[in-house]
Amino acid sequence: MRTEYQELIDDVCGLLGTPATLEGRDFGLIAFGAHDSADDRVMDPVRTRSILHRRSTPAVREWFESFGIATAVRPVRIPPEPAAGVLTGRVCLPVRYGPVVHGYIWLLDDGAVPLDDARLAAAMGIAGRIGALLADEARAGARLGGLLHDLLTEGGPGPAGALAEALGPAVDGPLTVVAVAPWRTAGGETPAAPPGALALCAVAAGSPALAALARPGAARAVAERLRGTATAGIGDARRGVHELPDAWREALAAARAARAERAFGRVAHWPDLGPYRLLTALPGGQPDPAVAPLLRPEHRELARTAETFLDHAGQAARTAAALGIHRQTLYYRLSRIERLTGLNLAAGEDRLLLHMALKAARL
Numbered sequence: 001m002r003t004e005y006q007e008l009i010d011d012v013c014g015l016l017g018t019p020a021t022l023e024g025r026d027f028g029l030i031a032f033g034a035h036d037s038a039d040d041r042v043m044d045p046v047r048t049r050s051i052l053h054r055r056s057t058p059a060v061r062e063w064f065e066s067f068g069i070a071t072a073v074r075p076v077r078i079p080p081e082p083a084a085g086v087l088t089g090r091v092c093l094p095v096r097y098g099p100v101v102h103g104y105i106w107l108l109d110d111g112a113v114p115l116d117d118a119r120l121a122a123a124m125g126i127a128g129r130i131g132a133l134l135a136d137e138a139r140a141g142a143r144l145g146g147l148l149h150d151l152l153t154e155g156g157p158g159p160a161g162a163l164a165e166a167l168g169p170a171v172d173g174p175l176t177v178v179a180v181a182p183w184r185t186a187g188g189e190t191p192a193a194p195p196g197a198l199a200l201c202a203v204a205a206g207s208p209a210l211a212a213l214a215r216p217g218a219a220r221a222v223a224e225r226l227r228g229t230a231t232a233g234i235g236d237a238r239r240g241v242h243e244l245p246d247a248w249r250e251a252l253a254a255a256r257a258a259r260a261e262r263a264f265g266r267v268a269h270w271p272d273l274g275p276y277r278l279l280t281a282l283p284g285g286q287p288d289p290a291v292a293p294l295l296r297p298e299h300r301e302l303a304r305t306a307e308t309f310l311d312h313a314g315q316a317a318r319t320a321a322a323l324g325i326h327r328q329t330l331y332y333r334l335s336r337i338e339r340l341t342g343l344n345l346a347a348g349e350d351r352l353l354l355h356m357a358l359k360a361a362r363l
Contacts, residue, residue, distance in 0.1 A: 005031040008130050012093075012105060012123050016113070022095070022130065024103045024192040025070070027061050028225070059084040069094060070101055075115045075124065091115070093123055095131045102134035138192075144199035145190060148213055151241070152177070152203055152248045160242040163199075167241070170198055174237040176216050177244055178223045179251035180230050181209035181259075194225040203248075209255070211248060223267045231258035234269045253280035260362035279360050290341050291357035299340065303358060305333045310355040314345070 005022055012020045013033035021032040063084040067076050072094040079089050088108055095103035105127055113120065147166055151159040164171045175198075183202065190210070193200050196218030203209050214222045216237040223232035233254025235247030250270035257276040258268035270277070287295055294303050305323060309330070312318040320327045334345055343350040 004133060005130060008126050009033045009105070012107075012126055015123055015126075016107060016119055018107050018109075021106045022103060023106065024134070025101055026191045027104075028192055028194060030103065057085065060086060064090070064092065064104075067092070069104060072101070075120050077109060077111075077115060091120070093120070093127045095127045095134065097128070097131035097135035100135070102131050102138065105130070141193050141200065144213075145201035148199040148211060148244075149201035149203060152201070152211055152245055155245045157242065160240075160244075164241045167198065171241055174216050174239060175241070175244065175247075176214060176219050176237050177235045177247040177251045178212040178214055178219050178226070179209050179233045179235075179248065179255045180212070180223070180227045181233070181252060181255040182207045182230055183210040184208065184230075191226065194222055196222045197226075200226075209252060211251075213244070220267060220269075227266060231255050232267045233258060234267065236270045253277070256280055256363055260359075275356075275359065276363075279356065279363060282360060284363075287361060288353060288357045290343055291354060291361075293340050294337065294354075295357075295361055302333055302337055302340070303361075305330070306337050306354060307358045309334065309345075310351060310358070314351065 009020050009022050009031045010033050019033055022030045024030055063081045063086055064078060067078050069076050069078075069092050072092070073096065074094075076092045076094070077089065078086070078092060080086050089111065091107040091109045091113070093105040093107070094101045095105060105123070107123075144163070144166055147159065147163040151163050178197075190200050190202055193212070197212045197214050199213040201211050203211050210226060212219075212222050212226060216234075219234045223234060226232065233251040233256070235250035235254070238244055238247050247270075253276070254264075254268040254270045254273060257273050257280060258264045258266060261268075261276065264272070273280070286292070293299065294306065305319075308322050309316075309319045312322060316327055316330055320330045323330065325333075337343075338345055341354065343354055345351060345354075
């Protein structure tokens with residue numbers, strides 16, 4: 001299907017003699033036309049970002065949408081807006097199928113082509129063909145998303161068999177699930193599936209989350225494309241569709257860990273979680289009563305000291321260096337931690353309890 005989009009965008013470029021890009025209604029890049037030109041405007045910042053990062057910035061989206069492109073039925077001329085990073089004007093061709101806009105074709109514009117030009121009318125015909133393809137993909141994607149939702153929320157052989165049948169040959173080989181949590185988007189719409197995602201669905205998993213079915217090799221790229229400002233987790237690879245609910249639970253746990261521990265970055269993979277694999281399985285609730293006083297806001301610095309001390313295996317010199325304090329200051333803080341919690345930091349079980357409680361508090 002992606003080859004068809006590329007061929008149609010190349011037809012638009014040839015028809016109008018100008019660079020063109022095709023984006024979905026979520027402004028994710030689908031295809032772009034190569035164009036030889038000495039004009040620096042051909043690769044202005046917005047087009048460059050769209051091609052390299054596969055998505056426009058929120059400021060660019062807001063500027064473009066302010067011209068009514070989401071409901072337009074004919075070409076729309078959009079002037080430059082340097083404050084939004086739009087240094088070159090555009091002509092937007094809405095990609096429609098029936099009453100729905102499924103995407104946009106973007107043309108760099110110098111104002112020379114009138115909006116009633118016959119070539120633009122012909123390009124709108126191509127946009128209609130693209131709209132029909134995108135509508136077909138949307139219908140198929142909605143069905144797969146619904147089946148994935150049923151499997152992740154209900155489990156069992158029925159939903160697993162239905163999803164496997166709908167996936168067809170794509171079900172062969174390892175699969176995994178990506179979780180984006182918390183997931184929020186304007187209007188509550190599920191975004192278009194990015195390259196590498198076999199199905200998408202929203203799941204109410206405590207707080208709303210987005211689930212994506214993907215091959216393990218494509219999972220990180222899918223997670224980065226979907227997560228926005230949220231965190232994402234990736235479950236371990238599975239060989240059968242019936243095992244995907246387990247991968248989903250792992251992915252949710254990994255997303256929680258990524259939100260709690262900056263060392264994971266914004267995307268965490270279940271096999272890489274280490275102790276967080278156990279911690280995310282613990283029931284939530286009140287902290288251990290011995291550690292609870294240390295977690296009060298006024299003792300934030302003591303809690304950080306305790307966690308750093310335990311992260312460094314109780315080695316005073318390394319802990320003091322990591323915190324940027326004198327060793328005597330460290331010893332003083334450790335004594336205060338012991339008095340506050342009643343724990344003995346020379347005892348292994350007390351250290352284990354304190355370390356687990358501090359890590360669990362992040363979750």
